[in-house]
Amino acid sequence: MNKMKYIFGIIGCSALITSLFSSCSDDFFEAQMDDRISPHQHYNTKIDAELSQLACYALLANVAEGMVLVDGLRSDQLDVTANADNDMIALNRHEKSNSNTYLDPSDFYKIILNVNEVLPNLQNILGKDRDFDSVAFKGAQGSLITLRSWTYYTLFKLYGKVSFMPTDINTLDFSAAPVYITDKNTLIDTLVNELLPFYDSLDINRYPIDLYALIGELYLDKGEGYYAEAVKYLKLSLDGQHYNKTGLKGEFMMLTAASDKDDWAKIFVEPLQNQFNVGIEGLGYNLTARTYVPYSIESGHKNNIEEWMHVDFNYMVKPTAALIDSFNNQKPAAGTAIGDLYRGYKVSFDSSASGEVYVNKYSLPTQYLNSADIIIYRDSDLQLMLAEALNRSGQSSVALILLNTGVKNATPKPPGYSTTMWGRNLGVRGRVILNPNGVPVTIVSGDPYVEYVEDLIMNERALELAFEGKRWFDLKRIAERRSDPAYLLDRVCGKFDNPADSIEVRNNIGSDMTKWYISLP
């Protein structure tokens, strides 16, 4: 009896004490919530820093496909088919509309918010992992800030204004009115100032989004007085041992010559006969893409572009007739066939058995279902931007070399392009074995000459970078540079067969270049 009491006492008291103690600690309340982890479980090692950095880049997948579609429809590269939905039609006709399901500005800001979340946490890893030294730290910071700058810049190019988000996201004040930057030069200066500290003279860190390419593009867009700077940074991005360095692996690297879409691969790689760095990845040719957004259906991220554009799927948009003509009128350097054999029919676009022309650039064999990657920067893009900057900074002849047959075939070689690497440069047209484009002898010098060369570069960009999300920005940059809204209006409105449509869209766009933006929600 007494013994029972004693035993019960012990059991009772210990049960009480255990429950009291266990229940008072905060650890007790650490409950599992699906597959979520808390930040303090995460930021500990260099690998954690790299994963967080990747996570920010991963969010590009939310915007990249929309950018391709929206750019094509707003510019002169894509037109709607009968299957298009209302949002596509509104984009194509430049109707002011508050809802645009294909490009949501919040997806861009999501990238910015995540960068802002990761940046201060990187500091926490510094003392924890000796592999994460100051060099790695600076590299990770640089990579994230480059991504953020690219995002702000892209937001501006699309919407005409950005608001810089506070870097400490725990102090967000939803009631505060947003402060917008609406001046392009202010934005460019701010971004360049943010980027320059990560200018790396030792060239150790190259980021998934190339710092030099971005600075170069910013200067190019800033325009008069900054072309020399643009040339400097764009050339830097193409120089050096890191010519082939890409941050990430993409699905198109798996395209071997045996693939049924090997022509498609030629858009992105050096032709076999011109390889100068044989053996990268053992594939026998060089990849020229710098930054790209990988999609992988295995990871649950599919690229919708094929569904929008391919004739086997929804076929909602199609290439414009003008662009098709432009491809078909190119003259190859050899043989008797007419057309852009390496970039045109059956490569960038194709036609179905019933004659419907569709975008083919993002088509992959079925085992890579909807997984085609989207390119942010690649070499041809940078080379043509460099050419554009060279042309504007008084080096039109070098610009033409890069546009046409390259440094390899130039005599004499332009100064500054003497490295072995440049010595193998084929030029953008040379790479796809097209006749060089020159300036008529009647145009000798001065603005007409520069503008003529610039037009050639722009036409080349339209072909080389067709359906890659660049065209509207190109047209707008040139129109602004020349203070000539018609430069853009003529081209964009030219895609409508019906003159009434053409006039209506011309009115919708308007000639006030400060209003050439997508309206914000």
Next chain:
Amino acid sequence: MTNYKQYVRILIILLVGIFSGVCSAFAQESQVSLSGKILESGTGKAIEWCVVSVSSNSESTITDSAGYFTIKLPSLNEKIMVSYPGYFSTELYINSAEDIVIYLTQITFKSDEEEYTSLIGTEKVKNASNAVTLASNAVFDNTSASSFEQTLNGKIPGLHIIEHSGMPGHNSWINLRGISSIFGRSEPLVFIDGMIHEINYSKNQIIEGHLLNPLDLVDVDDLVDISVIKAGEGYLGSAGSNGVLNINTEQNKVTSSAIIFKMYGGIAFPNLNQEVMDADQFKPYFTDLYNSNPENTIDINSKYPWLNGDPSSSTDYYRFNNNTDWQKEIGSPAGLQKYYIFIKGGDDIATYNISSGYSRQGGAYDNWTASRYNLRLNGIINITNKLSVVPNIKLALSQNKLSNMGPTEERNPITSSLLKPALMTPHSRSPIDGTYLFPYDDAGDPNDPFNVSNAAVLIDKALGQTRDFQTVASVKVGYAFTPDLSIANLTGVSVNNDRQTIFIPNRGVVQLTTGIPNIDSAFNNSMDMTTESRSFQNHTTLTFKKTYGYVHNVKLIGGLRVMNNQYKNNIGISLNSPSDEISSLGSSDEYWYLQSGSGELSELKWVSYFGDFNYNYQEKYYARISMSYDGSSSFNKENRYNFYPSVFGAWRVSSEEFMKNISWINDLKVRGSYSQTGNMFSKAYIMSKDTYTGYRYDQIGTPIKDYITNDELASERKSTINAGIDISVGKKAYNFQIDYHHSVVNNLIINQTLPYQYGYTDYLDNGGAMTISGLEFGANGRFYIGKAVLMLDAAVTYQGSKIKSFDFINSNTEFLTRQVEGAEYIASVNNPVNAFYGYKTNGVYNSDAEANGIVGPNGKAMGAGDVVFVDMDGNNIINEKDKQIIGNPNPDLFGSFTAALGIKRFEVSAVFNYSIGNEMFNYVRSRTTAMDSYASQSPDVLDRWTPTNIDAELPKATWGDPNGNNVFSDRWIEDASFLRLKQLMVSYTTPNIGSFNKETKFYITGTNLLTFTKYSGNDPETMYQSSPYYMGIDYGKLPLAPTVIIGIQFSL
């Protein structure tokens, strides 16, 4: 920790204060004499040999043949006790009366002497100062209900129960006093024998329209009573917002041995009674619709030569020339049976109860069954006279076979049976002579223009199965330090596992799109889900109970409760197995992406310190304070611990001097309470935690932020005032309970839309408030007609929730909407949380001229024969801005009434329940009057608009509905008020036969025999899921089946 210490300090100070206050007890020596009589309640018959005793001086006496007694007691402030076998024992203060009349109630009737159970012990209903209703034994007797909550339907004022469907084993929506949250839970907390039983984890499902029923744990025959505690559970803190159902199965108070055996068998009749078109009506309709499709350029008679009635015209002639009643094909009477045995025994040291039951109930078709096995063991072991141990084990194994009954009409046999044209048959027919062949007829093949699944395949070949295993084990240890002071500790675990499996065959079922490019359809489909819900609980209570000076009754309780719940589920889906015979998960197509898996994992931890101080003076004046201080893992550190107080008061008016002369009022008590409670049961609180989620990126798993954390997110807080009156009149034969309650829920969690600059535009915060108010009325009475007793029982509830305010970050937002399949709900200020939101309509345009210039909801110009949508803003464009509230799924009034007539050993009873003012979106009718595909329709469409029938009710038939006539509108919102004869029962109880048999009862019970309603669907009572945002939508579930059983109950 510091908070906790402070809290304990406050408790001690309070305790000491009350002790010292009441210890100045009275001490009286004088003796007075009391005389009175004891009568039977209702009849007023004198009760002879009734024992009357006084506890203070241990005097006792017995009544004479006229019921008279005289007894000596210290003073007239004393309490006397009256008891007689077969009647509720009564204790009462005589309150200075010198000649008193006491009515005793037979234990077969309702009485306020019954005890209700709560977490802090038992209390007589007459001493309750909060709103409590007790559902006792009789409610659960002789029923064919597969789960006990069905027997409560309508009977408890304030308790709203909607049976999801007529499929046995289904879940029910259980709500006490209104919807109290948008994101959180609105279902009450359920205790079963002291253990919190999680009834709400099972929100995930792969069988559309089916939710497993966690209440299956307890067999309806195991119940003793259910205490429904509606307000003021202050001691439950963050878990108390939605009231409590306290379910009591222990039957070990009596030590006498007993064996009870029960069994019943019966039939459930299918109740599928929708009007459909027969073959002759359908053919011209089909032709008309075919011709309305501009894509059809071929003449219908050359495309479908079987239409012309000539067997030689087409090899498909026999396939498409039938006249099938599809509802008959899927409905046939099904059997019900149940066996149950209960054994109890023991002695003063230990008692035991064992019960076990097996039931098997068929739905409207033999392939739909719910079978269940229950086992329950409990007992009391009195180790010493101070120490007792109560072990308790419950086990339930259930297995259900059923079909999808949800909005995916391709897989729902009920909707398919209505949409499948009568022209076709379940089994295929020989093209040569029309002989019926073995295989089921296919659907959706190139020759079949109708594209509706073969309903017979969906019930016969499609597999839908759940296997559920629930077990709860607990041990309660009680120790009495002194007769006044005791401690009790309950430790228990509950583990529930459920496995759901479905397989949808290819043949006979219309294919669904997969959402996966290149793979445009799912041929056949298997899915499997396992869920596990576990809970560990520990409750400790210290109880001090004492009467000072015979008049001051004090009960002090302090306690600690710890709970740790875990929930996990895994879902596997695989598409396109090689054949319909191979239905396992691993056998899908070569494409790996046709297999997918997903899962969920969550935990909830809760620690609660509580105290309850209950005092009454002579059972005349009651005061009670109840409070808790609790911490929950739902909230983050800053908001984790919360204090919830509540206060109660009650006044027994009938004990006052001035009431003495009003003899027809036997009891009159008024009650009032104010309480605060919280609601920790919500997934929304995850948003208060700073977390990353895994994001797969290019073969690498990366952590990513998936929302903007709201670290200030706090518990929703409900403040409730309750006022009530309990009246008993007419020799205690007529009892009434009236309650009014009004609650304000503050900190209501709402979803906000942030400006795009924040990247994550979805955000939750405590940005709203809502009110709930209601009036409840419960009454029961007995009428004596010769030798017969007529018992009447009625319950009426009027209640409603309203949004009081919303505080939106985005100033352009005025309300919240939520879309579900086919419908949309709105929550807006001054309106219910879940009103239907859509277009109002006003008939049909008779001519193009009438529709002049109106642009319809699909952006197309409307014309003759299109629906007239009300244009709210008058801009001739029908769009989002023209949507308005078009209905309210919540009833204005609901309740029940019961009449039971007992004559000698016969009893006849009828239970009706009703719901008034609730509206239903008849989704099924929206499909059977859609007229947008070649599916069969309701005969109503014969009166559709045509150029020759311009005054029609229904719009014109158009292939694909390009003009949007079928968007969610009031066209299908119907009044679903109903009155139902829920149960009709006749029983006869034999007298004792021989020495071994105590009594035997035979009964016939009919359930759901009659329903009076204007609702045009199968059943006005249906619910898709236990969420306010599926309330009032009829997606085509199995209606409640009329059921008749014959049963026997044999006692030894």
